[in-house]
Amino acid sequence: DAGVIQSPRHEVTEMGQEVTLRCKPISGHNSLFWYRQTMMRGLELLIYFNNNVPIDDSGMPEDRFSAKMPNASFSTLKIQPSEPRDSAVYFCASSFLDSNQPQHFGDGTRLSIL
Amino acid sequence: AQTVTQSQPEMSVQEAETVTLSCTYDTSESDYYLFWYKQPPSRQMILVIRQEAYKQQNATENRFSVNFQKAAKSFSLKISDSQLGDAAMYFCAYILPGTASKLTFGTGTRLQVTL
Numbered sequence: 450d451a452g453v454i455q456s457p458r459h460e461v462t463e464m465g466q467e468v469t470l471r472c473k474p475i476s477g478h479n480s481l482f483w484y485r486q487t488m489m490r491g492l493e494l495l496i497y498f499n500n501n502v503p504i505d506d507s508g509m510p511e512d513r514f515s516a517k518m519p520n521a522s523f524s525t526l527k528i529q530p531s532e533p534r535d536s537a538v539y540f541c542a543s544s545f546l547d548s549n550q551p552q553h554f555g556d557g558t559r560l561s562i563l
Numbered sequence: 564a565q566t567v568t569q570s571q572p573e574m575s576v577q578e579a580e581t582v583t584l585s586c587t588y589d590t591s592e593s594d595y596y597l598f599w600y601k602q603p604p605s606r607q608m609i610l611v612i613r614q615e616a617y618k619q620q621n622a623t624e625n626r627f628s629v630n631f632q633k634a635a636k637s638f639s640l641k642i643s644d645s646q647l648g649d650a651a652m653y654f655c656a657y658i659l660p661g662t663a664s665k666l667t668f669g670t671g672t673r674l675q676v677t678l
Binding site for chain 2: 482491492494497505538540542549551552553554556557559
C-alpha cells in the first residue's frame with residue numbers, strides 16, 4: 450500500500466514567494482494533519498482535518514499560512530508570502546478517525562526560504 | 564496543559580546492548596493512547612510501538628518493549644540487542660480518545676549506537 454505522499458521533497462525559494470506543499474493521505478484515512486519540525490520548537494501541529502473539515506487550526510503561526518482539503522485524497526499547505534523563519538521540515542500525516550489508530554507520516558518537505 | 568517530557572536529549576548504546584529511553588506525560592484523563600515514533604536521518608517518522616492506557620500489560624514489538632507505569636505517568640521504551648539501524652531520534656507521544664485525534668509529542672531523544 451502506498452503511504453502518505455508529500456511533494457515536493459525539497460523546496461528552496463526566496464522570501465516573499467508563495468510556497469505550496471502538497472499531501473496525499475493514505476486511501477481510506479479520514480483524518481489529516483500538518484506538522485512543522487524545527488530544531489528550536491520540535492514537532493508542532495499546525496492544523497488537522499477530520500472528513501475534510503478543518504477541526505483545529507490554532508497551531509497555524511500566522512495569517513500567511515493557510516491549508517485546504519478539497520477532497521479526501523488531497524490537501525495543501527500554503528505560505529504567502531514566505532519568510533526565512535518559515536524554513537523547516539513540514540510533515541503531513543493521516544489516520545483513521547479513531548484515535549486508537551496511529552498516525553502515518555509522509556517523508557516530509559524540507560523548506561528553505563532564502 | 565497536556566505535556567510530554569523526554570528528559571534525555573541524547574543517549575548512547577553499544578551494539579547488542581540494551582538501552583532505555585524515558586518519557587513522562589501529564590494528563591488528567593484516565594483513557595488515552597501512547598506511542599513511540601522513530602525518526603532516522605532519512606527523516607521519516609516511523610511508528611515503533613503503541614500502548615493503550617487501559618491495558619496493564621506492557622506492549623512488545625520484537626526487540627522493542629515498553630514499561631508503562633500509569634500511576635507515575637511514565638512510558639519508557641526499552642530497546643534490546645541494539646543494532647546500528649536503531650540510531651535515530653525517538654519521540655514519545657500520546658493522544659486522547661475521541662474524534663479529535665491530536666497527538667502531543669515530546670522533544671525527542673537522539674540515540675547513538677556504537678560498535
